[in-house]
Amino acid sequence: MTGMTKYAVFGRRNEGDDTLHLGTVSAHSDRLAKTYAYNTYDEEDWNYLAVVREEDLLEVEHGNVRREVPQ
C-alpha cells in the first residue's frame, strides 16, 4: 500500500529459545510497525519481539561473503 514500509517480525517465546521469523507487517512508521506487530502476532506472550525494515535485512548469499570483504 502507498507510502508503507514493510517490516519482518521476529519473536522468541522464552529466554534461550530460537528466534522465529513470524511474518511481516506494513506500516507508515517504526512506531506503528511495532504496534502492529504486537497486536497482530499476539498468539504468544513473547519474551522478545522485534521488527526489522525489510530493506535493512541484508541477505548473506552463500559464497559471496569473502569476495565483498575489502582486501
Next chain:
Amino acid sequence: MPTEKQLKKQLQNGKMIESEEEMTEGYKKALKRILLVSGDTELMSAPAYYDQSLNAPSIDARASCISVVQDELGHGHIAYRLLEDLGEDRQELIYEREPHEFRNTYGFDQHLENFAELVTAHGIFDRAGMVLLGDIYENTSYAPWKRALTKVEKEEQFHLRHGETWMRRLSNKSDKTHERLQDAVDWMFPMGVEWFGMSDDQKRNTEQLDYRIKGKSNDELRQDWLSRTLPLMEELDLDVPAHYDEEADEYVLEYDMPVAFDQENKEWRFDEPISWDDVIDRWRNRGPANEKYVNMIQSGEVSVQV
C-alpha cells in the same frame, strides 16, 4: 527455472518454496487462488459472527465471542499479507472489490440468526476451517504459509473449544435450547459436508495437490471432518444425516451429495440431487448475507440493536 512438471516432481519429493522467484506461473496461480479463498473466508467470518456475539448470554461469553471475531480478522490479515508478497494489493482486495467478487466459503454468506447458530458455526464451520488449514500446516510446500499458520492453528483450537462448550450447555439446558441447536445443525451440518468441495472422482483440477499446496484430497478432508464432528453430534444427541460404516471403515452420508439448498428457508432438499456445477453456480451467485457482510467490512460501520 524448472518446468511445471519438474517443479511438481520436486515438490512431491519434499521441496519447499520460500519466495516468488522459485515459483513457476502455474504454482503461483494455484497458490494465489487458495490463499484468496482462505483470506476471504477468514475475513467474512468476522461480520458473520459479529451480530450474534452481541447476543451472547453473559459478559464472559460475549468477550470470548468478540475475541473470536478479532482472531478471524487477524487470520484474514495473514492470508492477504501473503498475497501481497505475491504482488496483490491488500487495500484493493479488501476495499475495492464488489461483494460478489469475494471468494469466501458459502457458509459465511448466511445470516446467523440466534446464539445457537453462532456456537454451532464455531463447532461445525470453524472445525472445517481447522481441518483444511491443519492439512496445509502439515503438508504445504509454501513455507511462509506454514509458518504463519502456527498462530491460526492455536487460535482456531480456542474457537472450537468455545463452540463445543456452548453447544454442550445449550444441549443440556432445556428442551427448547436443545431444539434450537438441532435446528442450527440441520442446515449447518450439510453445509459443512459441502465445504470440502467436489468429490475426488469428479474433480478434474488437481493442481493444489500436484504442487503440494495442500496434502489431502477433498474426500480425505471431508472424512477427517466427519470423524471429528460426528462424535460430538452423538454426545449431544443431535441428529445428522451421516453415520460410521464399520464394514467400509468410513463415514457415510445418508443422502446423495450434492443436493439443492433453499437459502431463504435454510433448508436442504435431500430428495433433490444436483450437480457440482450447480453447487459452484450457487456459490458464485453468493448467498443472502454476502452484501451485508462485505459492506460491514468495507464501511467499517456496524449497526447495533439495543
